[in-house]
Amino acid sequence: MVGKICGTGSYVPPRVMDNDDLAKLVDTNDAWIRERTGIGKRHIAEEETTSFMAAQAALRAVEQSGIDPEEIELILLATSSSEMIFPCAACEVQKAIGAVNAAGYDLNAACTGFVLAFNTAQAYISAGIYKTVLVIGADSMSSLVDWTDRGTCILFGDGAGAALLRAEEGAPVYMAAHSDGEKGPALTGMSRHRKGWAEESDNESYIHMDGQAVFKFAVRKVPEIIEEVLEKAGTDLKEIDCFVLHQANCRIIEAVAKRLETDIGKFPMNLEEYANTSAATVPLLLDEMNRKGRLQRGQKLMLAGFGAGLTWAACLFEW
Numbered sequence: 001m002v003g004k005i006c007g008t009g010s011y012v013p014p015r016v017m018d019n020d021d022l023a024k025l026v027d028t029n030d031a032w033i034r035e036r037t038g039i040g041k042r043h044i045a046e047e048e049t050t051s052f053m054a055a056q057a058a059l060r061a062v063e064q065s066g067i068d069p070e071e072i073e074l075i076l077l078a079t080s081s082s083e084m085i086f087p088c089a090a091c092e093v094q095k096a097i098g099a100v101n102a103a104g105y106d107l108n109a110a111c112t113g114f115v116l117a118f119n120t121a122q123a124y125i126s127a128g129i130y131k132t133v134l135v136i137g138a139d140s141m142s143s144l145v146d147w148t149d150r151g152t153c154i155l156f157g158d159g160a161g162a163a164l165l166r167a168e169e170g171a172p173v174y175m176a177a178h179s180d181g182e183k184g185p186a187l188t189g190m191s192r193h194r195k196g197w198a199e200e201s202d203n204e205s206y207i208h209m210d211g212q213a214v215f216k217f218a219v220r221k222v223p224e225i226i227e228e229v230l231e232k233a234g235t236d237l238k239e240i241d242c243f244v245l246h247q248a249n250c251r252i253i254e255a256v257a258k259r260l261e262t263d264i265g266k267f268p269m270n271l272e273e274y275a276n277t278s279a280a281t282v283p284l285l286l287d288e289m290n291r292k293g294r295l296q297r298g299q300k301l302m303l304a305g306f307g308a309g310l311t312w313a314a315c316l317f318e319w
């Protein structure tokens with residue numbers, strides 16, 4: 001058995017902050033941000049919490065699937081920015097959507113979180129442990145960034161995406177994942193002093209990033225892990241219809257496509273609108289493509305996530 005996606009959903013807060021708005025906070029400008037990252041704007045939570053956004057995305061996925069929330073057996077929620085350390089956000093989602101029979105827990109692997117949660121769900125399903133699993137990626141990065149640091153605050157946004165998986169007979173799912181804790185200092189986020197975007201900054205907390213180190217890591221490791229999964233599957237790059245990569249930076253995605261000598265048209269992007277929403281980028285993009293009718297049954301999709309840890313993971317499956 002494999003987990004087939006039978007519903008997707010997403011949510012972003014209505015408040016939009018474009019690059020010109022950011023230029024009022026830090027010494028930056030729209031042209032620099034667009035050229036270096038491809039980002040035009042980001043959605044920023046005001047009252048919305050991570051678990052609220054996750055629940056909204058989950059409700060939309062459940063509604064699209066037509067499945068009764070009481071049939072959901074497991075909720076896996078990838079996040080590194082939950083408003084509470086416990087209870088976990090997955091339990092908040094369970095309550096909000098009425099998934100009374102589900103177990104639930106959070107999984108933290110930063111930007112790689114959704115792909116790892118998706119792989120975990122597939123492992124449970126192929127082992128016959130669960131049949132109906134809700135996988136969510138949700139993050140409120142605006143609560144973690146230092147809004148006086150132009151090197152990082154331009155990169156992130158808030159949002160959530162969800163996919164409901166149902167056990168079915170189908171083509172096998174192939175996956176791979178890696179971590180390199182030695183390189184962890186390249187990208188760190190503290191949880192001691194969480195503050196909203198408008199509050200005074202405290203440079204001892206928040207996200208610290210060696211941007212160039214993260215960039216180099218991503219453009220080397222993402223093609224490697226994609227090749228690793230293709231080898232496991234005994235298939236070829238040309239067989240893949242679509243590469244859904246973590247949306248950190250369009251230059252990273254373009255460099256990956258170039259290294260793989262693959263048409264950039266197979267690498268959809270939506271970071272111009274949402275920026276980097278960490279664990280939410282992959283399911284947000286999947287939902288957008290699904291709702292626009294850009295995904296057809298039988299298409300081969302490669303998901304790839306990468307981020308703090310350092311961590312990176314990929315998954316090949318049939319839509």
Ligand code: ACO
Pocket residue numbers: 027028029032033036037111150151154155187209210211212214215218246247248249276278306307308
């Ligand atoms: N606006 C204007 N100028 C800026 C800004 C800004 N927002 N930020 C930095 N600069 C300046 C720097 O001060 C520097 O000026 P200097 O030459 O006078 O010293 C110059 O621009 C170049 O800075 P670099 O840091 O070298 O710029 P780079 O081309 O590396 O781009 C960036 C920075 C966009 C962060 C890039 O390194 C990157 O995308 N890295 C990947 C990191 C990433 O995506 N992280 C997301 C989180 S992790 C994840 O999701 C995987």
